[in-house]
Amino acid sequence: MASIFYFLLILSFIFSTQIIFTKSKPLHHSHVPKPEALIFPVVKDNSSHLHITEFKKRTPLKPISFLIDLNARFLWVNCQGNYLSSSYNAPHCHSIQCMDAGARQCHNCLSKQKPGCHNNTCAVPITNPLTRRIAVGELAQDVLSIQTVNQSIPGTSAIVPRFLFACALSSSLQRFPKNVQGVAALGHAHTALPMQFASNFGLPPIFAICLPSSSDKKGVVFFGNTSYALHPGLDFSRNLYYTPLTIGSQGEYLIPVSSITIHRRHLVIHPKLASKTTGFVSAMISTTTAYTILENSLFRTIHEVFTSEMLRASRHTRQVKAIEPFTACFANLTIVPKTDVWAPIIHFTLHKKNVTWSILSSNSLVEVEKGLHCLAFVDGGKYKDGHGQAPIVIGAHQLEDNVVQFDLEQSRLGFRYALRFSRHSCSAFEFNPSPPQGQ
Ligand SMILES: *[C@@H]1O[C@H](CO)[C@@H](O)[C@H](O)[C@H]1NC(C)=O
Ligand SMILES: *[C@@H]1O[C@H](CO)[C@@H](O)[C@H](O)[C@H]1NC(C)=O
Numbered sequence: 001m002a003s004i005f006y007f008l009l010i011l012s013f014i015f016s017t018q019i020i021f022t023k024s025k026p027l028h029h030s031h032v033p034k035p036e037a038l039i040f041p042v043v044k045d046n047s048s049h050l051h052i053t054e055f056k057k058r059t060p061l062k063p064i065s066f067l068i069d070l071n072a073r074f075l076w077v078n079c080q081g082n083y084l085s086s087s088y089n090a091p092h093c094h095s096i097q098c099m100d101a102g103a104r105q106c107h108n109c110l111s112k113q114k115p116g117c118h119n120n121t122c123a124v125p126i127t128n129p130l131t132r133r134i135a136v137g138e139l140a141q142d143v144l145s146i147q148t149v150n151q152s153i154p155g156t157s158a159i160v161p162r163f164l165f166a167c168a169l170s171s172s173l174q175r176f177p178k179n180v181q182g183v184a185a186l187g188h189a190h191t192a193l194p195m196q197f198a199s200n201f202g203l204p205p206i207f208a209i210c211l212p213s214s215s216d217k218k219g220v221v222f223f224g225n226t227s228y229a230l231h232p233g234l235d236f237s238r239n240l241y242y243t244p245l246t247i248g249s250q251g252e253y254l255i256p257v258s259s260i261t262i263h264r265r266h267l268v269i270h271p272k273l274a275s276k277t278t279g280f281v282s283a284m285i286s287t288t289t290a291y292t293i294l295e296n297s298l299f300r301t302i303h304e305v306f307t308s309e310m311l312r313a314s315r316h317t318r319q320v321k322a323i324e325p326f327t328a329c330f331a332n333l334t335i336v337p338k339t340d341v342w343a344p345i346i347h348f349t350l351h352k353k354n355v356t357w358s359i360l361s362s363n364s365l366v367e368v369e370k371g372l373h374c375l376a377f378v379d380g381g382k383y384k385d386g387h388g389q390a391p392i393v394i395g396a397h398q399l400e401d402n403v404v405q406f407d408l409e410q411s412r413l414g415f416r417y418a419l420r421f422s423r424h425s426c427s428a429f430e431f432n433p434s435p436p437q438g439q
């Protein structure tokens, strides 16, 4: 038993030292500097309102678009779409890589041999986060290229020569935004991107997302414990608020919510929604859900209190016919000069009274038509204790223009909300990408 452990340890050490920098000194350089951190860009898809990233894989390197998924354990990609790469490798069934990935099933394929189709490799389950359909993919390894960053200044590209991922069929892409070929997995698993980058580059297992609110400007994901200088001289990694981060039964990221207030009105939360052990209501963080989903009783309370506060506090605002999937829509909102429209602030108090995640108008409302704003929450129906998802699923719209850090080492979530209120945003990061560094 012990000898297997040491063998794995040595093997992972061998893999972790195989870092090749493409710009400075390739391959034979013996003292490859560790990058300080890594980044990839994020764009917002106009039609699905979900967030997409792009990075290069394969040999020769090819840019591929992925949906950002905080709950996926494997990066997976459609291999039926003309996968050409001289560095594709599918580990044999029962190999160390398969064991390491928790793949206990062997994979066989009856059609012509190609990426995703080999005999005696291993199979891993992959989930389409939009349909929740589960399929099987071939576990594979190939080159992945990612941009380095030091003190928020983008640097050269770094290569992971044997990035572990799953090769899926094109049928797994149902309902995906156009041209998106797979899922960039940010889940809590050592096969997901944060942990593979951590072990390959010797970085701490910390990452942060800063999702853009419009499709014409890029947001950013940072890997490593680094400064988040979204604006020159303004480091958002300082003064984050922290709350404990726990992992749910499906591997999902959860934070504790103790109470909710809307513009000073305290909401009554049904006790059945709170965990019997901790007393908190769990909120899951999801980038594959466009708008926050609330359990039915919670949704109705928020809808009612928000609507009445909205109409009470601003004279000209009118409630108008709702547009699906929303239930409360407003016209003639009060515009607050230079910041935003006026809306009652929704405060989620977390594990302590003084740790609050506040949702201001750019995150609580969505402009569905010019001058017509809707409350950007949707009804999740009745909550079934112990089944399905958390009573609160914080969606992408509520995460936009917020810095959200997942510290997997200290099991805490760091956040900085409503950047737009202080006239900042996730789209101000200077990418200035260096030109592609092919091999
Ligand atoms: C980052 O930049 C600083 C100052 O420019 C330098 O001293 C340091 O070595 C760099 N770190 C890495 C990992 O390149
Ligand atoms: C896998 O094995 C089966 C049965 O031996 C064979 O028909 C098939 O062509 C093989 N597939 C590949 C991809 O080699």
Ligand SMILES: *[C@@H]1O[C@H](CO)[C@@H](O)[C@H](O)[C@H]1NC(C)=O
Residues within 6 Å of the ligand: 046, 215, 216
């Ligand atoms: C998405 O929105 C941006 C900015 O509003 C626009 O430039 C772009 O053409 C849109 N793309 C599509 C596919 O509609």
Ligand SMILES: *[C@@H]1O[C@H](CO)[C@@H](O)[C@H](O)[C@H]1NC(C)=O
Residues within 6 Å of the ligand: 204, 206, 225, 409, 410
């Ligand atoms: C990350 O950096 C901060 C500040 O430099 C430090 O307090 C913290 O311990 C670091 N975390 C890890 C996991 O290295």
Ligand SMILES: *[C@@H]1O[C@H](CO)[C@@H](O)[C@H](O)[C@H]1NC(C)=O
Residues within 6 Å of the ligand: 318, 320, 331, 332
């Ligand atoms: C909004 O205000 C304008 C002018 O003040 C008015 O003509 C219009 O009817 C109002 N719309 C609604 C939906 O109340």
Ligand SMILES: *[C@@H]1O[C@H](CO)[C@@H](O)[C@H](O)[C@H]1NC(C)=O
Residues within 6 Å of the ligand: 241, 352, 354, 355
């Ligand atoms: C909250 O209060 C605790 C003491 O109870 C303090 O240590 C902590 O810094 C406070 N946090 C914030 C975000 O103000």
